[in-house]
Amino acid sequence: xxxxxxxxxxxxxxxxxxxxxxxxxxxxxxxxxxxxxxxxxxxxxxxxxxxxxxxxxxxxxxxxxxxxxxxxxxxxxxxxxxxxxxxxxxxxxxxxxxxxxxxxxxxxxxxxxxxxxxxxxxxxxxxxxxxxxxxxxxxxxxxxxxxxxxxxxxxxxxxxxxxxxxxxxxxxxxxxxxxxxxxxxxxxxxxxxxxxxxxxxxxxxxxxxxxxxxxxxxxxxxxxxxxxxxxxxxxxxxxxxxxxxxxxxxxxxxxxxxxxxxxxxxxxxxxxxxxxxxxxxxxxxxxxxxxxxxxxxxxxxxxxxxxxxxxxxxxxxxxxxxxxxxxxxxxxxxxxxxxxxxxxxxxxxxxxxxxxxxxxxxxxxxxxxxxxxxxxxxxxxxxxxxxxxxxxxxxxxxxxxxxxxxxxxxxxxxxxxxxxxxxxxxxxxxxxxxxxxxxxxxxxxxxxxxxxxxxxxxxxxxxxxxxxxxxxxxxxxxxxxxxxxxxxxxxxxxxxxxxxxxxxxxxxx
Numbered sequence: 001x002x003x004x005x006x007x008x009x010x011x012x013x014x015x016x017x018x019x020x021x022x023x024x025x026x027x028x029x030x031x032x033x034x035x036x037x038x039x040x041x042x043x044x045x046x047x048x049x050x051x052x053x054x055x056x057x058x059x060x061x062x063x064x065x066x067x068x069x070x071x072x073x074x075x076x077x078x079x080x081x082x083x084x085x086x087x088x089x090x091x092x093x094x095x096x097x098x099x100x101x102x103x104x105x106x107x108x109x110x111x112x113x114x115x116x117x118x119x120x121x122x123x124x125x126x127x128x129x130x131x132x133x134x135x136x137x138x139x140x141x142x143x144x145x146x147x148x149x150x151x152x153x154x155x156x157x158x159x160x161x162x163x164x165x166x167x168x169x170x171x172x173x174x175x176x177x178x179x180x181x182x183x184x185x186x187x188x189x190x191x192x193x194x195x196x197x198x199x200x201x202x203x204x205x206x207x208x209x210x211x212x213x214x215x216x217x218x219x220x221x222x223x224x225x226x227x228x229x230x231x232x233x234x235x236x237x238x239x240x241x242x243x244x245x246x247x248x249x250x251x252x253x254x255x256x257x258x259x260x261x262x263x264x265x266x267x268x269x270x271x272x273x274x275x276x277x278x279x280x281x282x283x284x285x286x287x288x289x290x291x292x293x294x295x296x297x298x299x300x301x302x303x304x305x306x307x308x309x310x311x312x313x314x315x316x317x318x319x320x321x322x323x324x325x326x327x328x329x330x331x332x333x334x335x336x337x338x339x340x341x342x343x344x345x346x347x348x349x350x351x352x353x354x355x356x357x358x359x360x361x362x363x364x365x366x367x368x369x370x371x372x373x374x375x376x377x378x379x380x381x382x383x384x385x386x387x388x389x390x391x392x393x394x395x396x397x398x399x400x401x402x403x404x405x406x407x408x409x410x411x412x413x414x415x416x417x418x419x420x421x422x423x424x425x426x427x428x429x430x431x432x433x434x435x436x437x438x439x440x441x442x443x444x445x446x447x448x449x450x451x452x453x454x455x456x457x458x459x460x461x462x463x464x465x466x467x468x469x470x471x472x473x474x475x476x477x478x479x480x481x482x483x484x485x486x487x488x489x490x491x492x493x494x495x496x497x498x499x500x501x502x503x504x505x506x507x508x509x
Contacts, residue, residue, distance in 0.1 A: 035111025087136030142420030159183030205424030250290030252509030260460030331420025
């Protein structure tokens with residue numbers, strides 16, 4: 001098994017995706033092991049000296065003034081996991097749980113949490129051996145970390161909760177035994193170290209941001225194909241236009257589309273037509289797609305920063321033998337970035353749906369109504385456009401920012417929270433909706449290209465069309481379109497469209 005080494009820094013969104021989706025394992029860097037051991041020695045010494053430390057020898061949140069006796073510190077660790085495991089709703093899928101596990105290990109690998117090396121190693125074993133805790137996705141307010149879901153994740157370490165092992169859902173204890181592992185007895189401070197962090201928000205949002213960045217490239221492909229079959233102009237992609245308004249994403253989108261339509265016979269065929277300008281959904285596609293690319297680029301940087309951060313409280317600084325109380329568990333950076341990304345992805349769907357309308361509307365396209373012959377007998381892509389419109393409207397509702405909401409918790413001790421997990425979950429849903437909208441546009445654009453039997457599309461468009469037609473036949477008469485949409489989404493996710501296009505025209509931005 002190939003493994004990614006986790007230390008203080010250096011983890012990327014691509015690493016997160018590889019661990020979550022490609023069954024890549026993890027291991028601790030040697031420096032991480034050293035730092036974890038050193039910080040733990042410091043805590044053990046302070047506990048023996050009777051030092052009062054938040055979450056180690058005291059209660060939590062509003063109960064932080066309550067000192068816990070030495071003989072009760074182990075009981076305290078079990079209590080925090082059980083009491084905080086109050087999540088509800090659907091459970092996180094396996095890939096998200098793998099992502100959360102890897103990020104929890106990555107945070108602890110910095111050596112600032114005071115957790116024992118044995119406990120971190122057990123998290124590594126859960127991930128590498130395929131013991132996936134059952135984690136409800138709702139219940140976190142994104143401050144004091146993702147307490148409820150991380151508590152569910154951590155219950156399995158002590159033989160409680162539930163887990164999935166080899167596809168079977170069972171008790172946490174049974175899953176451990178089947179994987180050849182024993183439950184742990186947590187020591188002072190470890191319960192808080194396990195639940196205090198932003199890893200659920202970061203996992204859900206980080207995977208969604210990665211998917212959205214890839215989706216923005218497919219949106220460029222779809223827009224270029226639509227422009228060709230709608231007899232649009234290549235002028236709007238002229239690099240001189242975009243140098244005069246130098247937003248990086250705008251230039252990148254224009255460059256992607258310009259290369260997609262290179263040597264298009266379809267565009268050349270109407271060079272001298274009477275149309276003065278294209279509709280905004282074609283002419284302004286670099287500006288709209290580009291703004292989304294810039295927003296997603298920002299979100300990606302925020303999430304990669306968080307991936308490589310220490311988000312516990314307290315934080316132990318072994319070099320200077322200090323304990324620092326702070327708020328690195330607060331998910332506000334993630335919440336703002338995820339909400340911004342929600343709007344960026346929703347806009348990709350908005351403009352795509354309008355291009356779909358132009359493709360299926362004969363008054364706008366000059367093509368057969370709903371892109372099918374024998375209209376009336378066949379409805380073609382009529383209802384596919386309805387579906388796209390429905391998804392776009394749902395996205396608009398989901399774009400209400402989670403980060404502007406806050407509700408006091410813990411008897412008003414924790415009186416401002418981020419709702420970062422909700423923001424991340426919204427982003428995941430909007431991205432899935434937008435994948436389906438782009439899939440419908442690609443289906444419609446490919447169907448329209450079937451009608452240009454004597455003219456060759458641009459180099460990139462032709463390769464995208466060919467990849468689609470290898471898996472999804474053209475629509476000669478009505479059939480169940482939901483299957484085609486699902487097939488297209490799978491094709492998009494597999495890289496089967498993007499890879500040949502990039503091989504021919506160069507890497508898309």
